[in-house]
Amino acid sequence: MVIAIDTADDIVTARQAGRELATKLEFSLTDVTMITTAISEVARNISKYAGRGRIRLGVTQRNGRRAMLVQALDDGPGIADIEQALEDGFSTSSGLGLGLPGSRRLMDDFEVESQVGDGTTVTMWKWLPASA
Amino acid sequence: MPVPILKQGNYLIASIQAAMSDADAEQLQDDLMDRVGRFRSLGIIVDVTAVDIMDSFAARSLRTIAHMTNLRGAETVVVGIQPEVAFAMVQLGMTFEDVHTALDLEEGLAFLNRRVADRSPHDRA
Numbered sequence: 001m002v003i004a005i006d007t008a009d010d011i012v013t014a015r016q017a018g019r020e021l022a023t024k025l026e027f028s029l030t031d032v033t034m035i036t037t038a039i040s041e042v043a044r045n046i047s048k049y050a051g052r053g054r055i056r057l058g059v060t061q062r063n064g065r066r067a068m069l070v071q072a073l074d075d076g077p078g079i080a081d082i083e084q085a086l087e088d089g090f091s092t093s094s095g096l097g098l099g100l101p102g103s104r105r106l107m108d109d110f111e112v113e114s115q116v117g118d119g120t121t122v123t124m125w126k127w128l129p130a131s132a
Numbered sequence: 133m134p135v136p137i138l139k140q141g142n143y144l145i146a147s148i149q150a151a152m153s154d155a156d157a158e159q160l161q162d163d164l165m166d167r168v169g170r171f172r173s174l175g176i177i178v179d180v181t182a183v184d185i186m187d188s189f190a191a192r193s194l195r196t197i198a199h200m201t202n203l204r205g206a207e208t209v210v211v212g213i214q215p216e217v218a219f220a221m222v223q224l225g226m227t228f229e230d231v232h233t234a235l236d237l238e239e240g241l242a243f244l245n246r247r248v249a250d251r252s253p254h255d256r257a
Contacts (some may be wrong), residue, residue, distance in 0.1 A: 008154040015185060016151065033185060033216040037224055040187035044154075088225055098188045102224035 003055045005074075011043040014055040018070065021057050025068055026129050035068065035126050038103040042072035042122050045099050050076020050119065059128070062109060067125035070107070075119040082112050135160045137167060142174040143244055144206075145237075150184050157193035164197055168206045175244035176201055179237055181212030191226045198231045207247050209233065211240035 001021070003014045018039040022032040039055065046053035053074025060069040079085045088101045100122070104110040107124040114120040135156055138145045144167055146160060164176060178194060180186070198208040209232040213221075221228070234240040 012151050012153050019184070030216045030219050033220045034223060036185045037187050037220040040185060040189075041224070044187065044189055098225045102188065102226075105223045105225065106220060 001057045003057070004052070005043050005046045005054060006052045008044075008047050011040055011047060014043040015040045018055075018057055022068060022126075025059065027068070027126070028129070031126065031129070034106040035070065038106040038124055039070055041099045041103045041106075042070070042124070045120075045122070046072055046074045046076070050074035053119075060125070062125045066128045067108070068128060070124045070126075072122040073119070074121075078116040078118055078120055079112070079114040080116050082114055086112070134163070137163055139167070139171055139173070142172075142248065143177060143241070144168070144171065144173045144175070145177045145179060147179040147181075148183050150182050152183070152190060154189060157190060161193060161197050161200065165200055165204065168201050168204045173206050174248050176206055176208040177237065177240045177244065178208060178210045179212050179240075180210060180217075181214070181236070183212075183217060184214070186213070186217050186221055186226075188224065188226060191221065191228065195228070195231055207232065207244060209240045209243050211236055 001017060003017050004010060005014060015036045019032055019036045022035045027035065043055055053072065056071040056073065058069045060067055085100050086104065088098065103124060108127050109125040111123045133149060133156065135146050135148050135152065144164060146164060167173060178197065194210055201208050211234045213233060232243065234243050
C-alpha cells in the first residue's frame, strides 16, 4: 500500500492507513499508537523537507522475522549527515529534532538511506505479534 | 476540521478530535489567542481525550498555545492524554514539563479553579 504525501493533510491519511493495517495485524493498542506516531513523524519529514513523497506500508520478512514495514520515500534534498540527523535535538527545521531518533525508538528496526540532492528513504520495521 | 471551542464562564474549553491536521493545530492557536482577548478568559482547557496519536508537531502546538496564552494572562491545562499516547510520547522523547496536565476535564477544572483563586484581588480575577 502506498500513500502519496503531497500536502501536510496527507500526513493524517498516512497515519490512518497505518493505524488500520497495524490493527488488522493484531498489534496491541500501545504498539499501534507507537507505529502510528512513527508514521506521522516520517510523513511530516517528507512534507517539511522534501515537499512531497510517499509512504509505503506492508508486511515483510526482516532478519527471518515477519514485520510490519513502514517506508518513507522522497526525492528531496537528502540528508548530508545521517549520524547527526539521528541525534536527539538535531534539526535543521523548526521541529523539536525528534523526528528520526524518536521514530527509531518507536519501532523495532530502522534504516536511513540518503544522498544529498537525491532524496531520502527511511525504512522501519515492527515485529509482528506472535499470535499473528 | 477546526477544533470546537466552548466558553464556560471564565474558561475556554477546546476539544481536539482524533484526526487533527497541522492546519487545524495552527488554526486552534489563532482561535484561542483571539478568544482569550475577546472573552477575557482566565483559563483554557485543551481536551485531548479523543486524540489517538500525539506526534512532535501536535505536542509543540500545544506547548505554543500554553506559552502564548500564558503571556496573555490565561492558564492552560491539557487534559485526557490517553495511556498509550503517553507511552508513545515518552518513547518519542517528548516532554511536557512546562505544560500543566490533568487526568480529565473534571481535574482540569479543579486545577484552574485553584489557580484562579490563588490570584490576588489586584489581578484580573
